[in-house]
Every structure is written in C-alpha cells, then in structure tokens.
C-alpha cells in the first residue's frame with residue numbers, strides 16, 4: 001500500500017478515516033453526507049487559510065507530516081489571535097494523482113496529531129486532482145471571554161508581541177539556499193513546524209485592558225498597521241534580548257540589520273497585541289513570552305529611533321522584503 005498511488009476518491013476518504021475519528025459529541029451528522037451537522041455556541045469565530053505547494057512550502061525540504069501540521073496550524077493560529085477555542089475544521093485538498101500514499105499517510109498523521117491536541121473535529125471537505133498540492137482549511141471555534149479584534153487601539157497603548165519574530169524567515173532563507181542547515185535548527189523548526197499560541201490567546205482574552213490582537217503571518221511591518229485604528233502609527237523598539245541567537249548569527253553572516261530583518265520576517269505565527277499602558281505589566285506577568293514592541297502614536301512609524309517605510313509579505317506585490 002505504501003508505494004502505491006490513490007486510485008479513487010473512496011480510497012482517499014478511507015485513508016482520511018484512518019487518521020480522523022468520525023464522531024464527536026457536537027456532531028449529529030458526521031462526514032459522509034452532503035453536509036455535516038454540528039451543535040455550536042451562539043457565536044462562532046470562523047477563518048480560512050490556503051497552504052500551497054511552492055508558494056507556502058516545498059516538498060523538497062518539508063517532511064509530509066510538517067506540511068499536514070502547518071496547513072492546520074496557520075488556521076488555528078488565526079483563532080488563537082482572536083482569543084478563541086478551536087472546535088472543528090473542514091479540509092479542501094488538491095491532491096495531484098502522482099503523489100503516493102507514502103506522502104499522504106504522514107501528511108494526515110501530522111494534521112491529525114495537531115487536531116487531537118486541540119480536540120478539533122474534521123467535519124468534511126473536498127478532494128480534487130490538480131497540478132500542485134493545495135490545502136484549503138476552514139476552521140472555527142468558540143469566542144473566549146472577549147474577542148480580540150483589530151482596529152480598536154488608542155494613542156498611548158502599549159504594543160506587545162507574544163513569541164519570537166524573525167526565526168521562520170531565517171529558516172526559509174536557509175532551506176531555500178540549501179546551505180548551513182545544521183547551524184540553524186531552531187529557525188528551521190520554526191518555519192516547518194510552528195505551534196499556534198492557543199493557550200496564550202485564550203489567556204489574553206481574559207486579561208483587563210487588552211484592546212485587541214492578531215497573529216503575525218506576513219511580518220510586523222505589514223501586520224502592525226492592520227492592528228492599529230486607521231491613521232495611527234507606532235514607535236517601535238526591537239529589544240536585542242528577544243532576538244534568537246540563530247537570527248543574530250544569520251544577520252551577521254549576511255550583513256543584515258537584525259531589527260529590520262525581524263520586523264519584516266513573516267510566518268512565525270507569534271501574536272501581536274495592544275493593551276492600555278497600565279495593564280501591560282499584568283500581560284507580562286501572566287504570559288512570560290510577552291515583550292514590549294512599542295507605543296501607538298498619532299501617525300508615522302519608527303524603529304529604534306529612525307523613521308521607516310513599511311514593507312511586509314504580499315502575495316501580489318512584485319517587491320518582496
């Protein structure tokens with residue numbers, strides 16, 4: 001079976017059924033009918049993310065289990081960013097017919113492991129042949145104590161980050177170059193296997209003074225303005241003590257400004273938040289991975305005292321950071 005290829009949609013669905021249980025206390029009709037039917041809270045947080053071969057990952061350096069994990073992790077991260085608790089997901093898969101069962105088994109196992117960690121039920125999906133492996137996931141969850149929305153910041157709020165930034169960008173750079181892999185194990189891991197910060201998001205939603213949050217997928221340069229209310233700016237400082245030593249080494253070797261590099265690095269799936277200044281210490285006490293990035297201002301952006309023009313990852317831009 002392992003070296004074989006999948007010969008029918010029913011074969012593929014049977015494979016999926018081996019990795020994902022098809023019963024859950026909230027499901028009254030499970031996978032297999034035209035729709036699944038499930039009980040849900042009075043309001044749901046719902047989000048969709050695509051994970052596409054040669055755009056988000058390459059099979060040459062991603063293990064199949066990491067592709068399965070990360071395709072779901074980037075979706076769960078969006079729920080974490082709202083302070084929500086994940087409940088279920090739907091999986092749309094473009095599975096090129098030349099990809100063998102020996103790829104799909106660990107792929108499904110990696111995804112199922114993360115789903116089980118967060119008690120997420122797979123309610124259904126769709127399958128198609130196509131040119132590139134493409135994973136489209138819609139995930140939903142129950143709002144936490146409060147919803148951590150964007151666009152509600154006020155001038156003087158403290159901007160903070162939970163988690164590291166810049167590591168996944170180093171991982172991507174090293175993997176794409178195919179050199180020095182042994183020198184950057186933590187950054188490579190961060191790129192191929194990010195862990196969504198669900199517990200931290202849930203904690204944040206219960207803390208006083210927190211105005212909102214988002215996950216950092218495209219890089220702080222792109223994402224900070226998305227968190228702010230329209231027209232606002234930010235004074236930012238990149239504390240060298242929060243930068244991982246592998247990032248420092250990578251920037252030194254490539255003669256890069258590490259603060260700027262970290263600001264542009266996407267795909268770490270750290271959380272960016274804003275809090276009323278008098279409550280920042282509580283955030284730091286309750287969530288030890290939180291560090292201060294800066295202060296919300298009336299307009300304009302600066303990093304370490306110098307004005308900057310912002311540029312993060314954009315799928316449709318020709319200039320890439």
Ligand SMILES: Nc1ncnc2c1ncn2[C@@H]1O[C@H](COP(=O)(O)OP(=O)(O)OP(=O)(O)O)[C@@H](O)[C@H]1O
Pocket residue numbers: 048049078215217218
């Ligand atoms: N094809 C689409 N149709 C409708 N709405 C969309 C579409 N693509 C994106 N959106 C909406 O636009 C907003 C921004 O989308 P985006 O994918 O950039 O989300 P993000 O959280 O900023 O990034 P990420 O998904 O990488 O975490 C979201 O509210 C999303 O639902």
Ligand SMILES: Cc1ncc(C[n+]2csc(CCOP(=O)(O)O)c2C)c(N)n1
Pocket residue numbers: 049050054055056057058172217218266267313
């Ligand atoms: C082969 C390859 N080339 C480039 C990148 C970089 N990249 C792709 S999508 C993205 C932003 C997040 O995605 P989205 O905005 O879709 O959520 C970034 C930084 C990569 N991961 N792999």
Ligand SMILES: [Mg+2]
Pocket residue numbers: 077078081214215216217
């Ligand atoms: Mg997001």
